[in-house]
């Protein structure tokens with residue numbers, strides 16, 4: 264078993280970073296916690312600080328003000344860390360990519376391990392994405 | 400002199416979904432002053448809209464805010480239709496109102512849940528969000544997406560609600576009504592919630608008028624305003640309903656207004672469905688050839704209050720200027736009244752009580768990094784900037 268597998272063997276803790284988003288992706292991520300989807304049965308919880316997290320969920324396009332903050336948060340996180348870009352905005356910038364304040368999609372700023380497209384992706388898609396990533 | 404402590408909340412705080420920064424200046428446990436900073440969510444939507452055609456702009460304004468993703472297209476459609484003097488069919492009117500009210504139901508359920516979460520009452524959070532799911536399923540059935548429904552266009556709606564979908568809608572409404580009863584019971588009769596929310600974060604009628612607050616925030620303080628009644632649009636003049644108000648202005652009153660509004664919304668949807676049955680299926684569009692030169696304003700009552708759009712047309716197929724004002728923009732300013740003097744734990748629920756939406760509110764802030772800290776443009780500089788911008792627009796025409 265490699266180091267990475269060892270780290271991700273047990274409950275995964277997630278940290279959610281909301282960039283310049285429309286809020287829908289944020290709500291769908293939160294939705295994953297509620298009774299219908301209930302990610303906690305897989306041991307996944309949203310944590311308050313990235314220092315406790317195994318997975319960093321990033322959604323929304325990243326604007327100039329967010330950019331340095333995202334980098335900082337990435338640096339604070341313990342490694343190995345899995346970064347998941349959520350939503351069209353997270354993957355490419357989506358509809359906001361032409362905006363004046365757009366500072367590049369997530370993968371131009373930090374390395375991304377998985378992309379979950381959709382605007383917004385359904386909670387099922389978010390779960391499926393994370394599970395797929397872990398089985399890789 | 401007692402020393403003031405600065406407690407920052409955000410910009411990426413587990414308490415809130417969206418990025419924004421609150422600075423609470425406290426003496427002991429009491430909040431003495433509050434400041435907030437936005438800009439983390441700025442996407443330049445007004446400018447983007449000028450690059451898009453009217454049809455494309457609907458997808459853009461829908462993504463200003465995900466929770467009320469109908470109110471912005473609603474107001475935008477009203478504005479563009481005012482420019483072109485376009486009268487839409489009755490069926491389209493009913494469909495618009497149905498979507499708008501379904502959205503209010505899911506948004507208020509979402510708020511009730513989040514408010515419970517802020518109070519540390521996670522059971523309410525889970526309940527409310529569980530019963531919000533069937534409403535989202537309805538949206539998926541009608542529009543194909545759980546959020547961001549893409550239902551609106553100039554001159555009507557994009558998709559019909561066929562008559563064979565009506566029984567399912569009515570079934571879900573029945574369920575939601577029952578569950579609302581339960582939530583009303585859980586919130587209104589719970590002594591702990593009374594203790595946490597009554598007399599907390601009070602906004603008087605005068606405060607509301609001073610800060611020009613709108614929506615449930617205003618109605619909970621006895622200010623009887625509602626765009627749906629005061630300047631009717633879509634199918635609202637065709638149905639019977641009443642505006643819910645409360646007098647106290649505290650957090651409890653705001654919860655009460657929102658919960659009771661859900662019953663009104665359900666009743667509006669039921670009446671709209673009756674109306675829908677009388678109209679011919681498929682008659683949802685009028686043909687729009689072009690948008691003439693001119694300007695139009697449109698508003699809509701979002702779950703959080705009045706959304707206002709101003710559109711300037713130069714006769715081409717995209718807006719020459721698009722100005723948006725979302726309800727949270729004025730509602731958020733009331734924090735200065737509702738939070739100061741509270742304890743920190745009460746301040747958070749007072750912040751949440753207006754159901755602030757920062758995606759809508761986002762404005763550009765220019766900050767200079769100097770030794771004294773960030774400097775944001777002051778009032779006079781902003782006025783000068785805005786005068787310059789107006790001048791630029793005038794020069795173009």
Ligand code: SF4
Nearest residue numbers: 285288350351352382
């Ligand atoms: S991907 Fe779509 S739903 Fe998600 S934040 Fe971007 S615009 Fe909103």
